[in-house]
Amino acid sequence: MFTSGGDSPGMNACIRSVVRTGLYRGLDVYGIMYGYDGMIEGTIKKMASHSVSNIIQRGGTILKSARSEAFMTKEGRQKAYAELTKLGIEGLVAIGGDGTFTGAKVFFEEYGIPTVGCPGTIDNDIYGTDYTIGFDTAVNTALEAIDKIRDTAAAHDRIFFIEVMGRDSGYIGIECGIGGGAELVMVPETRTKIEDVVKSLKGLRKTKTSSIIIVAEGLDCGDAAQIMERVKASFKDEEKEFKVTTLGHIQRGGNPTAKDRLLGSRMGMAAVEGLLAGESNCMAGVMNDHVVYTPFADCITKEKPLKSDYLRLQEILSI
Numbered sequence: 555m556f557t558s559g560g561d562s563p564g565m566n567a568c569i570r571s572v573v574r575t576g577l578y579r580g581l582d583v584y585g586i587m588y589g590y591d592g593m594i595e596g597t598i599k600k601m602a603s604h605s606v607s608n609i610i611q612r613g614g615t616i617l618k619s620a621r622s623e624a625f626m627t628k629e630g631r632q633k634a635y636a637e638l639t640k641l642g643i644e645g646l647v648a649i650g651g652d653g654t655f656t657g658a659k660v661f662f663e664e665y666g667i668p669t670v671g672c673p674g675t676i677d678n679d680i681y682g683t684d685y686t687i688g689f690d691t692a693v694n695t696a697l698e699a700i701d702k703i704r705d706t707a708a709a710h711d712r713i714f715f716i717e718v719m720g721r722d723s724g725y726i727g728i729e730c731g732i733g734g735g736a737e738l739v740m741v742p743e744t745r746t747k748i749e750d751v752v753k754s755l756k757g758l759r760k761t762k763t764s765s766i767i768i769v770a771e772g773l774d775c776g777d778a779a780q781i782m783e784r785v786k787a788s789f790k791d792e793e794k795e796f797k798v799t800t801l802g803h804i805q806r807g808g809n810p811t812a813k814d815r816l817l818g819s820r821m822g823m824a825a826v827e828g829l830l831a832g833e834s835n836c837m838a839g840v841m842n843d844h845v846v847y848t849p850f851a852d853c854i855t856k857e858k859p860l861k862s863d864y865l866r867l868q869e870i871l872s873i
């Protein structure tokens with residue numbers, strides 16, 4: 555078992571569940587440190603039940619995480635296979651995002667070690683599960699910050715551009731937009747133009763004195779600071795204060811919410827039980843409140859579009 559790519563709150567709950575389910579089912583369980591790099595370096599430790607004590611409430615990952623250049627090479631993966639073979643490892647649980655699953659798929663196809671993934675990323679951009687581990691916590695953390703910023707926005711009649719994470723996916727953006735009562739949301743999926751932002755803000759100014767605009771990172775038209783400057787330029791004759799806040803990695807840390815603890819625990823158990831039942835080269839996800847196994851090939855290629863009514867809902871609620 556290993557965690558790879560970005561860490562996310564709830565990964566520890568998942569690790570704990572993999573360890574305890576494995577032990578419960580009479581298996582030896584190993585934790586690989588630093589993702590694929592640790593697999594290559596052989597930094598692998600045997601896990602006991604107490605190895606995962608007192609972690610369900612903690613963010614980050616006790617196994618550490620990394621993005622591995624070496625695993626992208628054939629030589630790196632060969633070395634990883636040799637290290638796993640030394641310990642007699644017969645199955646893998648990969649906790650991470652689509653990059654992690656792409657690597658796991660390549661590795662499975664080369665060496666055939668049965669592998670099941672658990673979706674751990676705050677971005678919620680993985681096909682085959684309604685939610686990924688960490689998303690709920692990230693949204694709640696961002697909302698707490700947005701609520702605080704709103705106090706100042708309202709007190710000073712300011713327009714705030716708040717940048718949230720999500721790489722190239724707008725899940726965090728849209729849920730924060732609805733939950734935080736934002737006037738506007740800019741996510742990669744909507745391709746909002748600067749002219750439209752200006753038009754909306756000018757329209758809103760008839761009824762509102764302050765505004766919150768949620769900007770997802772990874773937009774074609776720039777980051778929140780660049781967008782704010784361009785929008786501000788269109789207001790030059792009017793007195794209005796524009797501010798920008800980038801929430802950044804605050805969204806990826808902290809104690810997981812109840813939802814993420816449960817989701818991580820559920821997926822961890824599903825991964826181990828799946829492996830024992832013969833599942834492989836796939837991810838354990840939860841859809842419509844049921845555990846489902848989806849081939850890695852689908853998880854990494856199929857789109858998971860934003861819920862169709864969310865964008866409409868945000869627009870309606872912001873008038």
Ligand SMILES: Nc1ncnc2c1ncn2[C@@H]1O[C@H](COP(=O)(O)OP(=O)(O)O)[C@@H](O)[C@H]1O
Nearest residue numbers: 559560621622625626650651652653654656657
């Ligand atoms: N095509 C690939 N072949 C082998 N390994 C890969 C491949 N794509 C990604 N990986 C491995 O998965 C790691 C995690 O992927 P990354 O995209 O950084 O994070 P995430 O899993 O959160 O999407 C990469 O650092 C790399 O080691």
Ligand SMILES: O=P(O)(O)OC[C@H]1O[C@](O)(COP(=O)(O)O)[C@@H](O)[C@@H]1O
Nearest residue numbers: 559560651675676677719720721806
């Ligand atoms: O911490 P890093 O390596 O700069 O990565 C930042 C990226 O990681 C994330 O927090 C999570 O993405 P991944 O799960 O794909 O790693 C993104 O929202 C963000 O774009």
